Amino acid sequence: MSEIKVGIVGLGRLGKVHARNIAFKIPGAKLVAACSIMEAELQYAKEELKVSETFTSYKEMLEKADLDAVAIVSSSPCHCDQIEKALAKGLHVFTEKPLGVDVEECKKAEKAVEAHPDQVFFLGFMRRFDPSYSYAKKKIEEGAIGTPYMVKATGIDPEAAVEGAIKFAPTSGGLFIDMSSHDVDLIRWFLGSEVKEVYALGANFKHPEFLSCNDTETGAALFQLENGGIAELHVGRTAAHGYHIETEIVGTEGSIRISPVPEKNLAILYDRYGARQECVESFPERFDEAYLLEMQEFIQCIIEKKKPKLSVYDGTRATEICFAMKKSFEEKRLVKLGE
Known part of the structure; x- marks a missing residue:
């Protein structure tokens, strides 16, 4: 297979990142079709990405492209x-997180992937492909910090x-x-174990609007893993300085x-406020290289007929x-996984 012909569904902020990577930055891949319910996004695909076929129906894209x-x-x-439909058509599938919006849906996706073992299924936990995170994983595997037993994630x-x-x-x-799935994945990845139980809390000091739908602007969680490891997570929506x-x-x-420090680059500004480093402002900016590397790996898995390390x-x-975590936060108690 000399060139992998790819169709994309969804051309929002992150969709555009993936589309540009497939269209212009990955040898062996060609973006040939795009699907969106937004006319402006389809125009973007035609004019900026030079996509020959655009669709407002995902089903139609699978049938005609x-x-x-x-x-x-x-x-x-x-x-x-969409995962099920694409696999049933004999296509390889890359999907952004989350896999599903509830566990029952995820189980259905598992069955669909299991029914098509010869097709590549790739899940977009891109932080595993970020150079800094992959370097940390390599150093851990080499024994640089001994036995890892705690992860602190923000x-x-x-x-x-x-x-x-x-x-x-x-x-x-x-x-x-x-907002927590990437950090949860990293906790499992770095500690090499499954989460056994979790206790989560929330706080609203700035935006009480979240309370109206039983949500929170800031959350904290403590995890116990099956191998005895522990982890703590701070997740929120109110970083004053940028994307942290x-x-x-x-x-x-x-x-x-x-x-x-979520630095934009290695430059330091010296002015009346002191010595300052500018911070990244969004996830596409912080993980720009990781998004490219994960999509490259997806295409390479197809070409080489190999299975990704990340699974359904x-x-x-x-x-x-x-x-x-959500259950623990809402019920204000420790929750054991699987209960």
Whole structure:
């Protein structure tokens, strides 16, 4: 297979990132079709991406476009149904997180993937492909910090984007569902174990609007893992300085910290406010390279007929843990996974 013909569904902020990467930056891949319910996004695909075929119907794109693979970057409730349909058509599938909006949907996606073992299924947990995170994983595997036993994770969206979070709070699933899956995946990845139980709390000091849909602007969670490891998570929507992602892995012989300052670059500004580093403002900016690397790996898996290290089960597990956090927050108690 000399060239992988890809169709994409969803051309919002992240969809455009994936579409540009497929169209212009990945040898062996060609973006041939795009699907969106927004006319402006289809115009973007035609004019900026030079896509020859555009569709407002996902089903029609699968039936009419000459495709080898699809990239699913649509709204979260659509993912599992679109995964099933694409696999049934014999296509390879890349899907953005979350795998599904509830555990039952994730189980259906598992069955669809299991029924098509010769097709590549790739889940977009892009932080595993970020150079800093993959470097940390390599050092851990080499024994640089001994046995890892704790992860401290922080993920806070900028205050500048909070109005959007408030607007979509009634349908987003809440803070722990909407924003925690990447950190949960990293906790499992770095500690090499499954989460056993979780206790989560929330606080609203700045935006009481979240209370109207039983949500929170800031959340904290403490995890116990099956191998005895522990993790803590701080997730929120009100970072004054920009998009803040930070992770620390603690081991018996040392620790690794990733992005303690969410710096835009290595430049330091010296002015009347002191010495300052500008911060990244959004997830596409912070993980621009990771999005490219994960899509390159997806195409390479198809070409080389190999299975990705990330599986559909990683998506299910992350969803289960996020729902356990939500349950703990709402019921104000410790929740054991699987109860």
